[in-house]
Amino acid sequence: MASADSTKPSCPVCNQSDQVKTMQAAYNSGVARCAPPDMPTRNVSMMKPITICGVFVGICLFLIITLIGGLENGFPQWAQLILLVITLVLIVTALAVSYWAFQRVVRGDNETIELFPAWDKATARWNSLYYCQRDDVVFDPKTNEQISNSQLVSLRVSATKAIKSEMQAATQH
Known part of the structure:
Protein backbone atom coordinates (compact mmCIF):
# COMPACT_ATOMS: atom_id res chain seq x y z
CA MET A 1 0.00 0.00 0.00
CA ALA A 2 1.46 3.36 -1.01
CA SER A 3 1.75 6.13 1.53
CA ALA A 4 0.11 9.50 1.14
CA ASP A 5 3.52 11.21 0.80
CA SER A 6 4.37 9.22 -2.33
CA THR A 7 1.32 10.63 -4.13
CA LYS A 8 2.29 14.23 -3.37
CA PRO A 9 4.16 16.03 -6.11
CA SER A 10 7.59 17.44 -5.40
CA CYS A 11 8.13 21.16 -4.99
CA PRO A 12 9.71 22.87 -8.03
CA VAL A 13 12.02 24.90 -5.74
CA CYS A 14 13.40 22.27 -3.33
CA ASN A 15 12.44 19.13 -5.30
CA GLN A 16 11.11 17.46 -2.14
CA SER A 17 7.61 16.41 -1.23
CA ASP A 18 7.79 16.07 2.56
CA GLN A 19 6.47 19.62 3.21
CA VAL A 20 4.00 19.73 0.31
CA LYS A 21 0.33 20.19 1.20
CA THR A 22 -2.89 20.51 -0.72
CA MET A 23 -4.28 24.02 -0.87
CA GLN A 24 -7.10 23.06 1.50
CA ALA A 25 -4.63 21.71 4.07
CA ALA A 26 -2.48 24.83 3.73
CA TYR A 27 -5.48 27.11 4.19
CA ASN A 28 -6.67 25.07 7.19
CA SER A 29 -3.22 25.41 8.76
CA GLY A 30 -3.43 29.21 8.57
CA VAL A 31 -1.92 30.22 5.22
CA ALA A 32 -4.39 32.96 4.28
CA ARG A 33 -3.20 33.40 0.70
CA CYS A 34 -4.22 29.79 0.01
CA ALA A 35 -7.88 30.64 0.56
CA PRO A 36 -10.38 28.97 -1.77
CA PRO A 37 -12.16 30.98 -4.49
CA ASP A 38 -15.00 33.17 -3.31
CA MET A 39 -18.41 31.72 -3.99
CA PRO A 40 -20.46 34.13 -6.09
CA THR A 41 -23.20 35.77 -4.10
CA ARG A 42 -25.54 38.65 -4.71
CA ASN A 43 -26.96 40.58 -1.79
CA VAL A 44 -30.20 42.19 -2.87
CA SER A 45 -32.03 43.89 -0.05
CA MET A 46 -35.79 43.99 -0.09
CA GLU A 114 -25.15 31.77 -14.02
CA LEU A 115 -21.78 32.47 -12.37
CA PHE A 116 -21.49 29.03 -10.74
CA PRO A 117 -19.68 27.45 -13.74
CA ALA A 118 -16.90 30.07 -13.46
CA TRP A 119 -16.69 29.41 -9.72
CA ASP A 120 -16.58 25.63 -10.31
CA LYS A 121 -13.74 26.11 -12.79
CA ALA A 122 -11.80 28.32 -10.36
CA THR A 123 -12.38 25.83 -7.54
CA ALA A 124 -11.16 22.93 -9.71
CA ARG A 125 -8.03 24.92 -10.59
CA TRP A 126 -7.51 25.77 -6.90
CA ASN A 127 -7.89 22.08 -5.94
CA SER A 128 -5.19 21.11 -8.45
CA LEU A 129 -2.60 23.42 -6.84
CA TYR A 130 -0.20 22.51 -4.03
CA TYR A 131 1.65 24.48 -1.36
CA CYS A 132 5.22 23.84 -0.17
CA GLN A 133 5.57 24.87 3.45
CA ARG A 134 9.37 24.82 3.35
CA ASP A 135 9.65 27.33 0.51
CA ASP A 136 6.31 29.12 1.03
CA VAL A 137 5.46 28.48 -2.61
CA VAL A 138 2.22 27.62 -4.37
CA PHE A 139 2.73 25.57 -7.51
CA ASP A 140 0.95 23.66 -10.22
CA PRO A 141 2.27 20.07 -10.33
CA LYS A 142 1.14 19.58 -13.95
CA THR A 143 3.29 22.39 -15.32
CA ASN A 144 5.73 22.47 -12.38
CA GLU A 145 5.42 26.27 -12.27
CA GLN A 146 5.12 28.56 -9.29
CA ILE A 147 1.91 30.51 -8.87
CA SER A 148 2.37 34.16 -7.89
CA ASN A 149 0.32 35.90 -5.22
CA SER A 150 -1.40 38.03 -7.87
CA GLN A 151 -2.43 34.88 -9.75
CA LEU A 152 -3.84 33.44 -6.52
CA VAL A 153 -5.82 36.61 -5.86
CA SER A 154 -7.20 36.65 -9.41
CA LEU A 155 -8.15 32.97 -9.05
CA ARG A 156 -9.84 33.64 -5.72
CA VAL A 157 -11.96 36.54 -7.00
CA SER A 158 -12.61 35.25 -10.53
CA ALA A 159 -16.36 34.77 -10.04
CA THR A 160 -16.61 38.09 -8.18
CA LYS A 161 -14.89 39.80 -11.12
CA ALA A 162 -17.45 38.24 -13.43
CA ILE A 163 -20.22 39.80 -11.33
CA LYS A 164 -18.59 43.25 -11.48
CA SER A 165 -17.96 43.03 -15.23
CA GLU A 166 -21.57 41.97 -15.84
CA MET A 167 -22.83 44.86 -13.73
CA GLN A 168 -20.64 47.33 -15.65
CA ALA A 169 -21.83 45.91 -18.97
CA ALA A 170 -25.44 46.20 -17.84
CA THR A 171 -25.02 49.85 -16.85
CA GLN A 172 -23.39 50.71 -20.19
CA HIS A 173 -26.37 49.46 -22.21
Missing part, protein backbone atom coordinates in the same frame (compact mmCIF):
# COMPACT_ATOMS: atom_id res chain seq x y z
CA MET A 47 -36.45 44.92 3.52
CA LYS A 48 -36.07 48.70 3.25
CA PRO A 49 -38.77 49.35 0.62
CA ILE A 50 -41.13 46.79 2.13
CA THR A 51 -40.66 48.21 5.63
CA ILE A 52 -41.33 51.76 4.44
CA CYS A 53 -44.52 50.67 2.68
CA GLY A 54 -45.60 48.67 5.71
CA VAL A 55 -45.14 51.68 7.99
CA PHE A 56 -47.24 53.89 5.71
CA VAL A 57 -50.00 51.28 5.47
CA GLY A 58 -49.88 50.83 9.25
CA ILE A 59 -50.23 54.56 9.83
CA CYS A 60 -53.24 54.73 7.49
CA LEU A 61 -54.87 51.71 9.11
CA PHE A 62 -54.32 53.25 12.53
CA LEU A 63 -55.97 56.47 11.36
CA ILE A 64 -58.89 54.55 9.87
CA ILE A 65 -59.46 52.61 13.09
CA THR A 66 -59.16 55.63 15.36
CA LEU A 67 -60.82 58.34 13.26
CA ILE A 68 -63.45 56.43 11.31
CA GLY A 69 -64.04 53.79 13.96
CA GLY A 70 -65.51 56.29 16.36
CA LEU A 71 -68.27 57.70 14.18
CA GLU A 72 -69.84 59.46 17.15
CA ASN A 73 -67.12 62.12 17.06
CA GLY A 74 -68.54 63.59 13.83
CA PHE A 75 -65.55 63.00 11.57
CA PRO A 76 -66.57 64.45 8.14
CA GLN A 77 -67.58 61.89 5.56
CA TRP A 78 -65.47 63.43 2.79
CA ALA A 79 -62.37 63.16 5.02
CA GLN A 80 -63.23 59.52 5.71
CA LEU A 81 -63.42 58.87 1.97
CA ILE A 82 -60.08 60.58 1.33
CA LEU A 83 -58.43 58.58 4.11
CA LEU A 84 -59.92 55.37 2.75
CA VAL A 85 -58.69 56.10 -0.80
CA ILE A 86 -55.18 56.98 0.45
CA THR A 87 -55.07 53.76 2.45
CA LEU A 88 -56.18 51.64 -0.51
CA VAL A 89 -53.58 53.32 -2.76
CA LEU A 90 -50.87 52.66 -0.18
CA ILE A 91 -51.93 49.01 0.18
CA VAL A 92 -51.78 48.50 -3.60
CA THR A 93 -48.44 50.35 -3.69
CA ALA A 94 -47.09 48.14 -0.91
CA LEU A 95 -48.12 45.03 -2.84
CA ALA A 96 -46.50 46.37 -6.02
CA VAL A 97 -43.29 47.26 -4.17
CA SER A 98 -43.24 43.79 -2.55
CA TYR A 99 -43.59 42.16 -5.96
CA TRP A 100 -40.85 44.39 -7.40
CA ALA A 101 -38.49 43.63 -4.48
CA PHE A 102 -39.14 39.90 -4.76
CA GLN A 103 -38.41 40.03 -8.50
CA ARG A 104 -35.10 41.80 -7.76
CA VAL A 105 -34.13 39.00 -5.38
CA VAL A 106 -35.08 36.32 -7.92
CA ARG A 107 -33.14 38.13 -10.67
CA GLY A 108 -30.09 38.37 -8.38
CA ASP A 109 -30.32 34.65 -7.60
CA ASN A 110 -30.53 33.79 -11.30
CA GLU A 111 -27.50 35.96 -12.09
CA THR A 112 -25.55 34.25 -9.32
CA ILE A 113 -26.51 30.80 -10.60
